[in-house]
Amino acid sequence: MKPRRPTLAGELLAWQLVIVVVVLVAVGAISLAQSAATFDRVEGRRVTELAEQLAWNPLVRSQIDRPAPAEVLAPLLHATRTQSGVTSVTVADVRGRIIGSTDTTLVGTPFPAAAGEAAQARGRSGYLTVGGTRELTARVPVLGAAPENHGRLLGSVMIGVAAPTVGERLVGASSYLLGYLGVASALGVLGSWLLARRIKRQTLGMEPREIAGLAEHRQAMLHGIAEGVVALDPQLRLTLVNDVGRELLALPASCVGTSLSGLGFDGRLYDVLAGGDEARDEIVIHRGRVLVLNRMAVVKDGRPLGSVTTLRDRTELAQLERELGSFRSSTELLRAQAHEFSNQLHVISGLIQVDEYEEVVRYVRALREHRESLDLVLPSLVRDTAVAALLTAKSSLAAERRVRLRLSERTALDRLDPLDAADVATVTGNLVDNAIDAAAAGGEGEAWVEVELRQDASSVEIVVRDSGPGVAPELAREVFTRGFTTKAAQGGGRGIGLALIRLVCQRRGGEVAVANTDDGAMFTARMSIGRLAHEVMETL
Known part of the structure; x- marks a missing residue:
């Protein structure tokens, strides 16, 4: 039993569905990118403000250079994390050693890649891995307030918020994103089905192999008949010419798409080919040949599509x-x-x-x-x-x-x-x-x-x-x-x-x-x- 070949409507529907899926994936990727950009902008600004507030806190500025400040600073750091909903709050001294943190396991360890920047009394924001978690962090230097150390760098404060996962970003991108994607999928499937039906009607119910066979038969017929055939569009551009027509009119091989005036036609030959009315057995002398032309206008639903002219060589x-x-x-x-x-x-x-x-x-x-x-x-x-x-x-x-x-x-x-x-x-x-x-x-x-x-x-x-x-x-x-x-x-x-x-x-x-x-x-x-x-x- 011969395998059943897919129909034109089926192929179009399948390809349209593939296109819809690709579009949906692209929309999802763009939504994720927008969500990440929004998170970086909003949360980055928020943690930076929180870090600046904590760096200017009098308790932090007075205790950061004292011995054993962790016990004094711990309530403040935990309160800051609880009230602001951040993931971590960390304080380091001027040498880059962590002296207080909401994660007590980090106390005494080096401040992550911050010593150089803290020493330069400059703030920084960006992603860091803190305690095994990737966080969006903001680091701000702590400057002395007492007369004896006024303006001197005493250490750094870092506040971080955990980066959301892909799922969290997808959910946070828009609460209606899944609904939008569902509606887009339904509309895409419906549009693909309607397009397949429309193309099916326009091709008169023929399948691709039938259309290809018809085109091959047309080419064989056009180039097999003994008469020349010339087709023009409404703008008098050459859209089709067979071998006999090209020989009778002495046309170049790349003549299709060129206008009549561009081909050098004028006089009686131009009048017959470009005429508005149908021409029957019009005699034209062209390049030493006696040609008989019959021109017929092509009209569909009242709309002119051009004309088709046949040429016979009557020289002999x-x-x-x-x-x-x-x-x-x-x-x-x-x-x-x-x-x-x-x-x-x-x-x-x-x-x-x-x-x-x-x-x-x-x-x-x-x-x-x-x-x-x-x-x-x-x-x-x-x-x-x-x-x-x-x-x-x-x-x-x-x-x-x-x-x-x-x-x-x-x-x-x-x-x-x-x-x-x-x-x-x-x-x-x-x-x-x-x-x-x-x-x-x-x-x-x-x-x-x-x-x-x-x-x-x-x-x-x-x-x-x-x-x-x-x-x-x-x-x-x-x-x-x-x-x-x-x-x-x-x-x-x-x-x-x-x-x-x-x-x-x-x-x-x-x-x-x-x-x-x-x-x-x-x-x-x-x-x-x-x-x-x-x-x-x-x-x-």
């Missing part, structure tokens, strides 16, 4: 989304071109049906000249085939949205490395898509989008202007961290397109910025290319 997913977006964009471009060709075929078919053959020839010639002009201008300015093909396809998409896509005369882009061309095409395509959306929603007037590509030995600069309403000033800084498109100017947001643009530029040692012009918004993206770009990406 965002890359896949970007690749999927490129396929979706290609499909949309093909659909737009098919729609454009379909409209042109419908026009040609209609002209044939009404026998306008010459008009058909003129219409086809106009279409061919328009296509040839675009095919001639674009390759001369953009020599990279991937980027040129992208802009050609985007022109069809813009035309379908009634937006004119034009290429700046300052554009000059040479053939790029395939990896460089892919990133340049990604950034250009996303910026053009957002610009087309903004221009199409711009209202009255001609809707247009202008693309300018400039290249030097180590970098490419992409500038996209549109005739849209621009970006709201309060969103100009956050448009890339929140993942808004230029539709954010009207209060809407979608996806993380611009956030991905910034991520691509940062990985290539560049940056992207937005500014409002007189006509609309202007996005400028810069990124390094060639060997410099590869060196930058290897260091990240």
Whole structure:
């Protein structure tokens, strides 16, 4: 049969009882110390006064230097002891020999350690062993009063009172001490029992081994899940973070207990972690990672206890989304071109049906000249085939949205490395898509989008202007961290397109910025290319 383990309430009660016993012993010791101090002070003063009175007694002063004074002094010494309740009364001559005492066995013996002090005519009080009993004594010199020996040291008087035992001191400390100790014991036991019950309720009835197992399971769960977990108290201090959260936020090992501001968090990440409301699927770009944050406030009985935020790393997913977006964009471009060709075929078919053959020839010639002009201008300015093909396809998409896509005369882009061309095409395509959306929603007037590509030995600069309403000033800084498109100017947001643009530029040692012009918004993206770009990406 397995031995029964003690319960949490039982252990707490036992320890509390031990504490109560220790406190009671300490109280008793303090009471004894106070009682001893009181006895020394009160009785020391009393025996000193009695000794002084006896030393100034005329009978003592006249008989102390006479022969055989014991018989004369004995009645006085016994009367003094009886009346004052002291333990012993002793008289010694100037040589330190006892000449009279309430204990007759001491007559003729040396005065206990008093000869030197008596000879110096000084009094003394303290503990001495007299006749086998430890006493609190007071010794006073006896000085002559007769003209022939006036002021001369004649001997000493000592009066002692027996020191009380520990039991006597304990009883004398306070007549109510035992009652006090009993009441304190009862209150201590009752308080220990109530405390044990309260702790039992607060731990939901779990025993220490169960609490320890629960803590171990929690640690295993926190450090075993693939998401980051960050817990903050109401003062925005970090109280808990698992390994994934520490890695995603690049936190030091000793980060627990540090405030958010002390960890260097600011901007969008600080706003989400420290926000007062719950956050759902908030996108934050932090140290080259695309993070999705979900924050939940922790409240118990109406009292805020802090918050818990989970973090998911969507960087790889965002890359896949970007690749999927490129396929979706290609499909949309093909659909737009098919729609454009379909409209042109419908026009040609209609002209044939009404026998306008010459008009058909003129219409086809106009279409061919328009296509040839675009095919001639674009390759001369953009020599990279991937980027040129992208802009050609985007022109069809813009035309379908009634937006004119034009290429700046300052554009000059040479053939790029395939990896460089892919990133340049990604950034250009996303910026053009957002610009087309903004221009199409711009209202009255001609809707247009202008693309300018400039290249030097180590970098490419992409500038996209549109005739849209621009970006709201309060969103100009956050448009890339929140993942808004230029539709954010009207209060809407979608996806993380611009956030991905910034991520691509940062990985290539560049940056992207937005500014409002007189006509609309202007996005400028810069990124390094060639060997410099590869060196930058290897260091990240």
